[in-house]
Amino acid sequence: MSTATTLMLIALLIPVAGAALVVITGRWQNLRETMTLLTAGSLFLLVIQLPGNVETTVLAELAPAFTLAFHVEPLGYVFAVLASFLWIITSIYSIGYMRAHHEQNQTRFYAWFAIAIAAVMGVAFSANLLTLFVFYEILTLSTWPLVTHSQTEEARRSGRIYLGILVGTSMVFLLLATGSIWHLTGTLDFQSGGVFNKNIPAAILAIVYTLFIFGVGKAALMPFHRWLPAAMVAPTPVSALLHAVAVVKAGVFTILKGTVYLFGLDTLSESGASVYLLPVAAVTIVLASLIALRKDNLKARLAYSTISQLSYVVLGALLANVHGIIAGTMHMVMHGFAKITLFFCAGAILVASHQTEISHMRGLGKKMPITMGAFLIGALAIIGLPPLGAMWSKWYLILGTLDRGYWSIIAVLVISTLLNIAYLLPIPIRGFMNGPERGNDTLEEAPFACLLAICITVIGCIVLFFQAPALVAFLNEGLNL
Amino acid sequence: MILEHLPILQVAIPLVLAPLCLLLRNSRLAWVIALVGSLWAFACAVLLLTRVLNNGPLEYALGGWEAPWGIALRIDLTGCFILLLTGLIASLVIFWAKQSVENEIRRDQINLFYCMYLLCLTGILGIIATGDAFNVFVFLEISSLSSYTMIAMGRDRRALTSSFHYLVMGTIGATFILIAIGMLYMMTGTLNMADLAERLPPLRDTTTVRAAFAFLTVGLSLKVALLPLHQWLPDAYTFAPSAVSAFLAGTSTKVALYVLLRFFFTVFGVDFVFTDLRLDVILLPLSILAIFVASIIAVFQEDVKRMLAYSSLAQIGYMTLGIALVNTSGLTATLVHMFNHALIKGGLFMAIGGLCLRIGSTRFAVLKGVGRAMPWTMGAIVVGGCGLIGVPLTAGFVSKWYLVIAAIENGAWVVVVAIVLASLIAVVYVWRTVETLYFNDAEQDTSLKEAPLAMLIPTWLMVILVVWAGIDTGMTVGIAERAALALIGNSP
Numbered sequence: 012m013s014t015a016t017t018l019m020l021i022a023l024l025i026p027v028a029g030a031a032l033v034v035i036t037g038r039w040q041n042l043r044e045t046m047t048l049l050t051a052g053s054l055f056l057l058v059i060q061l062p063g064n065v066e067t068t069v070l071a072e073l074a075p076a077f078t079l080a081f082h083v084e085p086l087g088y089v090f091a092v093l094a095s096f097l098w099i100i101t102s103i104y105s106i107g108y109m110r111a112h113h114e115q116n117q118t119r120f121y122a123w124f125a126i127a128i129a130a131v132m133g134v135a136f137s138a139n140l141l142t143l144f145v146f147y148e149i150l151t152l153s154t155w156p157l158v159t160h161s162q163t164e165e166a167r168r169s170g171r172i173y174l175g176i177l178v179g180t181s182m183v184f185l186l187l188a189t190g191s192i193w194h195l196t197g198t199l200d201f202q203s204g205g206v207f208n209k210n211i212p213a214a215i216l217a218i219v220y221t222l223f224i225f226g227v228g229k230a231a232l233m234p235f236h237r238w239l240p241a242a243m244v245a246p247t248p249v250s251a252l253l254h255a256v257a258v259v260k261a262g263v264f265t266i267l268k269g270t271v272y273l274f275g276l277d278t279l280s281e282s283g284a285s286v287y288l289l290p291v292a293a294v295t296i297v298l299a300s301l302i303a304l305r306k307d308n309l310k311a312r313l314a315y316s317t318i319s320q321l322s323y324v325v326l327g328a329l330l331a332n333v334h335g336i337i338a339g340t341m342h343m344v345m346h347g348f349a350k351i352t353l354f355f356c357a358g359a360i361l362v363a364s365h366q367t368e369i370s371h372m373r374g375l376g377k378k379m380p381i382t383m384g385a386f387l388i389g390a391l392a393i394i395g396l397p398p399l400g401a402m403w404s405k406w407y408l409i410l411g412t413l414d415r416g417y418w419s420i421i422a423v424l425v426i427s428t429l430l431n432i433a434y435l436l437p438i439p440i441r442g443f444m445n446g447p448e449r450g451n452d453t454l455e456e457a458p459f460a461c462l463l464a465i466c467i468t469v470i471g472c473i474v475l476f477f478q479a480p481a482l483v484a485f486l487n488e489g490l491n492l
Numbered sequence: 493m494i495l496e497h498l499p500i501l502q503v504a505i506p507l508v509l510a511p512l513c514l515l516l517r518n519s520r521l522a523w524v525i526a527l528v529g530s531l532w533a534f535a536c537a538v539l540l541l542t543r544v545l546n547n548g549p550l551e552y553a554l555g556g557w558e559a560p561w562g563i564a565l566r567i568d569l570t571g572c573f574i575l576l577l578t579g580l581i582a583s584l585v586i587f588w589a590k591q592s593v594e595n596e597i598r599r600d601q602i603n604l605f606y607c608m609y610l611l612c613l614t615g616i617l618g619i620i621a622t623g624d625a626f627n628v629f630v631f632l633e634i635s636s637l638s639s640y641t642m643i644a645m646g647r648d649r650r651a652l653t654s655s656f657h658y659l660v661m662g663t664i665g666a667t668f669i670l671i672a673i674g675m676l677y678m679m680t681g682t683l684n685m686a687d688l689a690e691r692l693p694p695l696r697d698t699t700t701v702r703a704a705f706a707f708l709t710v711g712l713s714l715k716v717a718l719l720p721l722h723q724w725l726p727d728a729y730t731f732a733p734s735a736v737s738a739f740l741a742g743t744s745t746k747v748a749l750y751v752l753l754r755f756f757f758t759v760f761g762v763d764f765v766f767t768d769l770r771l772d773v774i775l776l777p778l779s780i781l782a783i784f785v786a787s788i789i790a791v792f793q794e795d796v797k798r799m800l801a802y803s804s805l806a807q808i809g810y811m812t813l814g815i816a817l818v819n820t821s822g823l824t825a826t827l828v829h830m831f832n833h834a835l836i837k838g839g840l841f842m843a844i845g846g847l848c849l850r851i852g853s854t855r856f857a858v859l860k861g862v863g864r865a866m867p868w869t870m871g872a873i874v875v876g877g878c879g880l881i882g883v884p885l886t887a888g889f890v891s892k893w894y895l896v897i898a899a900i901e902n903g904a905w906v907v908v909v910a911i912v913l914a915s916l917i918a919v920v921y922v923w924r925t926v927e928t929l930y931f932n933d934a935e936q937d938t939s940l941k942e943a944p945l946a947m948l949i950p951t952w953l954m955v956i957l958v959v960w961a962g963i964d965t966g967m968t969v970g971i972a973e974r975a976a977l978a979l980i981g982n983s984p
Binding site for chain 1: 878881882883884885890893896897900908909912913915916919923927930931962963964965966
């Protein structure tokens with residue numbers, strides 16, 4: 012076993028070990044948090060050491076042709092680095108948030124958090140669809156205790172929707188897609204160029220691809236998006252992790268990976284199997300933005316914004332060309348940083364002022380300048396203005412759409428950008444412009460740990476703008492498209 | 493020397509140990525004896541399995557009397573597989589059962605309970621080992637009669653009626669089986685299964701043989717509890733002592749299914765059953781019906797044990813579905829699921845038994861939020877539940893996966909969709925349990941303690957096996973595949 016392989020397997024185990032350490036040290040708060048941070052830090056350092064390509068290692072054989080196997084390829088590498096880095100930041104933020112908010116059962120929270128990250132690593136490094144499916148399900152189940160953390164009646168209801176939709180779509184559609192891919196090609200391994208041979212009937216390919224895309228409920232494509240706003244009942248760090256990094260990104264990552272390594276860009280574009288889904292993605296982008304516009308609850312608005320933004324990535328995959336895939340992968344990263352900033356801010360506002368409704372946030376910016384300032388930058392990043400990272404992903408998405416000549420999609424992207432402005436910018440504008448509401452005089456900034464996390468992600472948004480060309484080069488070279 | 497007589501010794505030793513429990517009148521000693529008997533069965537199964545894997549099916553003539561005159565024992569790979577399963581479940585359940593039995597069964601009856609347990613085990617081991625059709629009936633009755641007794645020992649008076657219900661239904665089934673065996677004897681003049689297989693083909697168009705087949709199938713389906721012949725099972729599992737539920741869920745229906753397989757594939761033959769009589773046309777819809785109806789009923793139960801009982805009915809549907817698909821993958825799926833489901837259900841009933849010991853009831857209403865005080869028991873229930881749903885990395889996924897593959901091989905897409913949809917119903921009833929244990933509405937009872945270690949260890953051993961069988965499938969699927977090939981390939 013080569014060093015790289017060993018490192019990869021250790022990366023899968025570190026979060027599990029971290030969860031065990033958290034449980035063991037659960038009685039001593041500070042020690043427990045140190046364990047979380049140490050685990051997160053060492054995971055990130057290890058993941059970033061990995062080369063962009065590590066060949067497949069079979070860990071276990073579920074059945075003769077069905078293996079539990081791992082490898083590293085550029086998409087998975089980017090996803091793993093993103094998730095492990097943001098885990099550190101989310102952990103820092105969690106410490107501030109969970110203590111300030113006096114949440115119960117914090118040990119359980121940190122332990123399941125670590126398990127969820129382990130599942131994310133499994134998704135990122137899986138070498139075949141079966142392995143990916145396995146970790147995809149583990150991710151769903153391990154985040155359920157996080158979503159229902161407060162154990163209220165509302166949490167119970169949301170937990171049901173969360174589990175119902177995610178397990179339902181994956182068990183029905185994704186499993187059917189997996190079965191049919193195996194039946195049609197005799198393999199589930201991710202390989203460059205895809206596993207399908209060229210003379211497969213276009214109609215069958217289209218059906219299987221549609222099953223696959225809708226099977227990935229975590230990508231929140233309409234009409235399977237309801238779990239995302241439902242999961243808002245969770246503590247804010249969980250929302251940040253679920254909706255900016257782990258869960259939703261695992262969804263779109265699955266779609267990207269399947270598109271590139273199972274269906275194959277050439278096969279898809281020649282057969283036109285992905286065209287039928289473009290309207291679904293387009294409708295999701297616009298409709299989710301419109302719903303976001305009408306939400307007064309800040310977290311709910313952000314949730315619908317996430318649904319809309321995720322479909323950008325799906326759109327990138329559906330374009331089935333090089334620019335589309337690059338755009339999708341970049342948007343995974345860029346949106347990750349921007350949206351986690353916004354969620355962190357929403358949590359900071361909640362901790363400091365106990366406000367959840369946007370209409371009550373007038374004048375908050377004067378008391379919480381750092382938080383509101385960060386929110387503004389995060390919002391601009393979502394909108395896609397320079398010098399912020401998300402500009403690049405939108406740029407490549409437009410390039411990819413132009414390659415295909417879909418003018419209507421360009422129109423959708425333009426409308427969506429305008430809607431982004433309409434639902435995000437009023438929040439910081441209200442925050443800074445209007446005078447403070449009565450009763451807010453004693454208001455202070457959020458805890459230091461929260462602010463620190465927010466600042467890091469804001470800087471990340473800006474740094475990514477300058478580092479984007481390097482990312483494109485890495486993807487171009489590694490994907491060999 | 494001993495090794496050669498293993499096929500009969502593995503049945504004989506528990507049979508001899510059973511009256512010992514009765515005579516010694518000491519509950520602790522009886523437990524030790526039952527443990528020894530179960531471990532013996534497990535050890536024999538392992539030894540037999542290695543021999544059969546290396547040398548092929550074992551033939552053994554009882555008392556040195558050759559086959560047509562004496563009783564022959566015949567253990568093939570399928571038999572070994574089920575023997576291993578029975579030995580494993582029996583040992584783990586008995587290891588676990590001590591405190592649960594002391595809690596749930598009257599003090600003066602504990603040694604009787606262990607006596608019945610050993611007799612039931614004897615019956616099951618006998619059914620698997622024998623090569624004689626009449627012997628199947630005898631051992632089936634031994635195991636059934638002892639099960640009725642054990643169920644009647646339940647903590648609730650309703651155990652008596654459910655036991656009686658089972659007795660009536662079980663006896664009807666046994667009578668049908670006896671009639672069938674009588675008819676076969678009348679036509680062929682032999683009771684030896686291998687001889688039967690040889691002499692039946694020329695007679696297969698006679699009404700008598702067909703009637704015998706019908707009686708046998710219905711009689712065994714009653715014992716298997718295939719919908720709509722299932723009414724005895726939910727009550728029996730609900731009101732039986734926890735140890736009995738765990739043991740029976742893991743073994744008794746599986747063994748009846750094994751007899752069914754054996755008659756279908758090695759006595760009557762695939763051609764007769766599935767080409768001439770087209771049994772699959774009846775069995776397939778019934779299986780799917782069983783899966784759906786039982787799963788849906790499970791969702792609405794107010795008692796965890798009852799819910800698990802209905803879930804068992806659904807899982808039996810999966811097993812018969814594999815038979816109805818009539819291909820090697822389907823049969824592999826059936827055999828693997830027999831093994832996996834025994835582990836899953838055994839583990840779940842053991843975990844629920846832990847709850848029952850601490851709380852005294854298994855109704856959902858009183859189980860609210862107890863997961864917090866009993867995290868390990870709760871963990872076992874969650875993992876076991878995931879197995880029932882068929883979440884990847886648990887044993888349940890492997891068997892369902894093979895079933896899906898088998899259905900795809902036959903081009904039966906409707907069946908594929910049905911399997912997948914039924915898993916969703918399983919999600920509902922499993923998650924209802926998890927939610928109940930996880931969320932607490934009422935005030936927490938602080939005196940509630942985790943189940944004792946002596947119960948947790950076997951429970952978790954079972955749970956670990958569930959996960960292990962979901963990851964490393966070399967053992968289960970490997971053997972099941974060979975056994976399925978042998979069953980279909982050697983069919984007369």
